[in-house]
Amino acid sequence: MSNTVIAPCDFRHRIFVMNGYSVSPQLLYICMGVKIFSSNSKHTMKKISWALCFVCVFISVLYSQPASKGIHPYSLSGVIIDSVSQEPIVGVTVMIVPGENKKNTIGTISGKKGEFLLENIKTTNPSVHFSAIGYKTKIIDTIQGGKSSAINLGTIRMQQGAVQMNAVEIKAARPMIEFLPDKQVINMEQVPGASGNVTDALRNTGAVDVDPQSNKISIRGRSGVNIMLDGKPLPNAEELLTQMPASMIDQVEITTNPSAKDDPEGDAGIINFITKKGYSDNYSGSFTVYANNKNMKYAAAFINYRKSKMNLYGSLNGGLGKFASGLNYTKTFYQSSAYHTLRSDGDQLREGFMLNGKVGLDYDLDDMNSLSVTANYFHMKGTGHNNGSNIVFDSTGTARYSYQLNNGGALDNNTYSGTATYKKKFDKKGNELSADVYYSRLTYDAPNDLSTQYSYTARPILQHAKSFTGNKTLIAKLDWADPTWSLGKIDAGYNYTFRDRSTDYNYSDYIDSLDLWQRDSAYSNYFKYRENIHAVYSNFGNKILGIDYRLGIRLEKILSTGTVVTTNQNFALNYTSVFPSLLLSYNLSERLQLTFNLARRIRRPQMEYINPFKRINGPNDLSIGNPALQPTYTNLYELAINPIVKVYYTKSTGRPVSITALMDDTISVTSMVNNASTKTFGVELMLPIINDSKFPISLPSWFSMGNISYTYSRIQESSDYLTESYDINRTAWNLNANLVLKPYDDINAIFSYRYTPRISDARTVTNKKSILTFTLSKEFFDKKLRVAIIASDILKANMSRTETFSPNYYMDNRWTNFNSQNIAIAFTYKFNDFKAQQERQIDDGRDRTEGGIF
Secondary structure, eight states: OTTEEEOSSOGGGOOEEETTEEEOHHHHHHHHHHHHHHTTSOHHHHHHHHHHHHHHHHHHHHTSOBOOOSOOOEEEEEEEEETTTOOBOSSOEEEEEOSSOTTSOEEEEOOTTSEEEEEEEOOSSOEEEEEOTTBOOEEEOOOOTTSOSEEEEEEEEEOBOOOOTTSSOOOSOOOSEEEOSSOEEEEGGGSTTTTSBHHHHHHHHSSSEEOTTTOOEEBTTBOOEEEEETTEEOTTHHHHTTSSBGGGEEEEEEESSOOTTSOOBOSSEEEEEEEOOOOSSEEEEEEEEEEETTTEEEEEEEEEEEETTEEEEEEEEEEEEEEEEEEEEEEEETTOSSSOEEEEEEEEEEEEEEEEEEEEEEEESSSSEEEEEEEEEEEEEEEEEEEEEEEEEOTTSOEEEEEEEEEEEEEEEEEEEEEEEEEEEOSSTTOEEEEEEEEEEEEEEEEEEEEEEETTOSSOEEEEEEEEEEEEEEEEEEEEEEEEETTEEEEEEEEEEEEEEEEEEEEEEEETTTTEEEEOTTTOEEEEEEEEEEEEEEEEEEEETTEEEEEEEEEEEEEEEEEETTTTEEEEEEEEEEEEEEEEEEESSSSOEEEEEEEEEEEOOOGGGTOOSEEEEETTEEEEOOTTOOOEEEEEEEEEEETTEEEEEEEEEEEEEEEEEEETTTEEEEEEEEEEEEEEEEEEEEEEEEOSTTSSSOOOTTEEEEEEEEEEEEEEEEEEETTEEEEEEEEEEEEEEEEEEOSSTTEEEEEEEEEEOOEEOSSEEEOOEEEEEEEEEEEETTTTEEEEEEEEOTTOOOEEEEEEEOSSEEEEEEEEETTSSEEEEEEEEEESOOOOOOOOOOOOSOOOOSOOOO
16 A cells, blocks of 8 residues: 555554554454455455445544644644533534634534544634633633644633624534434534425435335335424324425434433334524524425424523414325236236325414523423315326236226314423432423314216216324323432433324215215224323443443333224233343544444334224225234344444334235235334445534635435345245445535535435335435525525436335336426525524324325
8 A cells, every 4th residue: 555654663553644644543453354254254245344444444544633744733622611610511612713814713612521622723823712602702812823733721711691692703514414322413504405395405414215205204214213393293294394494493313223211112213303492592583485386385483582591482384385296007916817907097186284383481490490381283284186097907908997086185184282391400410300291182184085987887986085083192201310320320210101092984975876975884984092101211321441331221011902983893902012222332533433232122003004994095995904913123233433334233023014915806905914024234334524624634615515425225024924925135225415515605505416226126126216406595694594596306306116026916106296396495584693402302203194285
């Protein structure tokens, strides 16, 4: 290897220098370990191991300090504490402002112990600015750089007082994604396309997958994601996020292996969207409006007022939407002679509006006691249709009959929810007791009209369905934490969840001879479901030999009952589950962290899949619930060098899958059964590029930030049920690239690209996708107003095609989104430095209903 020098000392302490950069020997050990591990593996593992070796060496070069080349830049360090309590202050912004050019600033944030370190400083007489919320800005302008390679300012004491937000301009932006030992944090304002809706912004991060047809969010190919908004359930989550402004969100937390404290629901993990809420004295807020050329409009407003011990806040957002799409599919049933093949060509249209409002109050009773309450109202209403022309062929290829399907429906969704939180602090820092109560009530009214005109009938067959769903949820939590416990850090708690859900489904046929509607008792039913979950948990953590560890255990008892009132059919499902977890973390350097974690997760059956009654989806299409569905358990293992490399393995047993069969040789019936097992091995590679003082490569001033990620996964899945069986191996990968350029002051040009190749296995084939989005934004009035123009789906990747192969049938489903390619404009105005604050996480996010408008 050229330009490589090995220092003549013991191998354990050797320093490698590559192209002028010092290389960490620990990372070279990792590379050698990966190579040895792969020496006897298969060809695929060899390719992965070589990729890991390359990345490890690249990381070591990229994130190491530059070797001396004549210029001797210096570092600046110190510790920041509160002048009264003498406690370290976390999150202080430390800025170096060069005397010769006050716009060319560099900065950092103080750590857990108040420590800070600024490196590669090349100016001789800078001033140092220290600023934090709730403290007076401190400025030191007596720094004499260039006389020493390292300057230690010692202890910096900051006084509490008024907030000075405009002391300096922070040029270095927060990274788009921050990697913590137990989760990823997406800073929404740094996401390309964050001026549009939440779904588009989330898709542009590359951290998750968003299905273009259903907007369903998945992580690593798994759709069992527990979606929350401020830690509370989000009804119709995937649909709602498509019209929620991204400016409403401050951060998105993605937790793939949650601790024992978090609800284990969802085999893919938890996604928590944290909305904005100001926390500085006086009033602050923001306002956003958005519109595109494909009939999508929404607006959002936020207001916050804080005075002394009280913080009052509220938000209101809503929108109008109209979504058009085309649906073409072919179904072939090999065992049927009369109903052998169905070909359908149709269109879908959904339109309506959404309104969401929230008010909240935080109040400090005294220094040790605080109370928070929130109230939220969500409303969605609209109409839609699903029309299609259909032809049925027999096994000889002869057209037997055709029919025109006109399916029109409406919905009215209302959700009321409220929370109350009490927190008690003790003398020891971090020692606290908190109690939460959450209550929600959801109503979902969805009438539907079905008109079917067969070629062999003179008049169409008219049918009407009306479903009404009611859901009440009560959650109570009690949590205790003592991070200063004598043997380590410990927290424990109890969680009780109660759900009472009912669905009234009425189905009527129009009797032409009597000119009246008649209730069809074969398909009408009233279903009630109740669920009680008792859970206790405990986490214990400490540090040994430089390794932080956290052990967790959670015990759950689930008691559930279901009743089909129409037929007086009852069933019960009771089970006990244990969920262990482990997290290990070791800092390789200031920017690199080695972590390992494992956890056990559960995916409880969706309530729509339990109701043991037939439901009509079309004239030849029925679905039926399975009350015997069991929960699915998943074991997850993850090894990572954050934020660059992550290797994971998951194993699920008893996973529910959809089984389709023919009834009476003419009717397709679909149900869910626990008959699949899945193993997934995956690798994620990511290269974040941030134009700040700590990045080892000098970047031009017009380059703001970039992010490149590559995800590879190999899935083994098997299933065996009656005549339906399969055993498949699926390999998938995708590439994400985000680039933010700053050609002029306060102007950002943002490119986001995602490529997914054609994926094929023995059971399914999906088409490739290339999605490109471009955003141009400019800030006005001291960065208070942002105007953005967004061009979505420039390459027009608006068609999704999935082919499914089975021993009994074949399906070819093609769906085209006519709204995907659009141009939008967005305005966001912030006043009085509106910022964000996280709310407590309470619910597990299972209060959802199928369908929706947006």
